[in-house]
Amino acid sequence: MMPASQLFCADCLAVLSSLPAASFALIYLDPPFNTASRRVATNGHFDDALGSPTDYIHWMRPRLQAMHRLLSTEGSLFFHCDWRLSHHVRLLLDEVFEVERGEGQFVNEIIWRYGLGAARSSRHLPRKHDTIFWYARSRNYCFQPLREPPTPAMLNKYRHHDADGRRYMLSYGRRYYLKEGKLLSDVWDIPAISPTARERVGYPTQKPVALLERILTLASRPGDWVLDPFCGSGTTLVAAQQLGRRWVGIDINPDAVRLARQRLMDAAT
Ligand SMILES: C[S@@+](CC[C@H](N)C(=O)[O-])C[C@H]1O[C@@H](n2cnc3c(N)ncnc32)[C@H](O)[C@@H]1O
Numbered sequence: 001m002m003p004a005s006q007l008f009c010a011d012c013l014a015v016l017s018s019l020p021a022a023s024f025a026l027i028y029l030d031p032p033f034n035t036a037s038r039r040v041a042t043n044g045h046f047d048d049a050l051g052s053p054t055d056y057i058h059w060m061r062p063r064l065q066a067m068h069r070l071l072s073t074e075g076s077l078f079f080h081c082d083w084r085l086s087h088h089v090r091l092l093l094d095e096v097f098e099v100e101r102g103e104g105q106f107v108n109e110i111i112w113r114y115g116l117g118a119a120r121s122s123r124h125l126p127r128k129h130d131t132i133f134w135y136a137r138s139r140n141y142c143f144q145p146l147r148e149p150p151t152p153a154m155l156n157k158y159r160h161h162d163a164d165g166r167r168y169m170l171s172y173g174r175r176y177y178l179k180e181g182k183l184l185s186d187v188w189d190i191p192a193i194s195p196t197a198r199e200r201v202g203y204p205t206q207k208p209v210a211l212l213e214r215i216l217t218l219a220s221r222p223g224d225w226v227l228d229p230f231c232g233s234g235t236t237l238v239a240a241q242q243l244g245r246r247w248v249g250i251d252i253n254p255d256a257v258r259l260a261r262q263r264l265m266d267a268a269t
Pocket of ligand 1: 010011012013030031032033203205206207208229230231232233234235236250251252253256
């Protein structure tokens with residue numbers, strides 16, 4: 001097992017093969033999305049740009065195979081992507097997790113509806129979501145069901161608190177308590193980080209901590225090891241730290257690693 005949480009600046013492929021097998025409860029990856037047509041493939045790094053989907057899958061396959069080796073029997077992998085590649089990624093995940101042979105499991109296709117952003121095209125509907133595929137190493141994966149948080153309207157309605165902190169509303173002198181929310185579904189409304197948000201650190205593809213907290217709470221336990229092989233500004237690592245998980249983060253970009261290190265230090269003080 002790893003001695004302590006660690007941050008690496010490298011191509012994740014090199015680091016993944018050096019980590020102990022079956023040691024991670026959860027892997028979340030948010031790799032470059034193939035957003036540009038420009039081809040920039042130098043030393044295993046492609047900066048949000050690689051030619052065709054076939055090139056992308058060819059590049060991703062050995063990295064995903066190396067991640068699969070690292071998952072414990074209860075382990076889960078969350079692959080964050082969007083409409084550009086999701087159909088290719090899902091086929092690759094089926095292949096690597098050997099879903100047809102009944103080895104690994106497809107668990108969910110999570111739709112992250114982020115809301116923000118200008119709607120520019122007059123030729124298609126505004127694109128307002130990303131896709132996160134959840135796959136598990138075996139049938140015995142860790143799953144801790146969550147409830148939907150109450151909406152702001154509900155919180156406003158049930159605005160009183162009793163001595164135990166439970167929310168209620170008053171109607172004709174009677175108390176009506178706020179019930180538990182519905183079971184969390186596979187469509188998640190979590191706002192993207194706004195330009196003025198306090199958590200923004202200036203990394204262009206930074207994801208909200210709330211998104212990672214939800215993923216980690218659903219499929220890992222305190223003390224578990226969590227891996228983010230494309231960690232960018234370190235959002236997964238910050239969420240893991242806050243939730244008492246141990247973590248390994250990897251990014252090829254030294255600026256990202258510097259930022260992630262600073263964020264982790266700030267979060268610890
Ligand atoms: C979409 S960003 C991740 C953003 C991150 N989730 C966050 O919240 O900040 C993708 C990251 O992958 C990194 N990257 C690209 N190729 C890589 C490789 N071969 N190994 C490790 N990291 C790589 C990029 O430097 C970039 O920071």
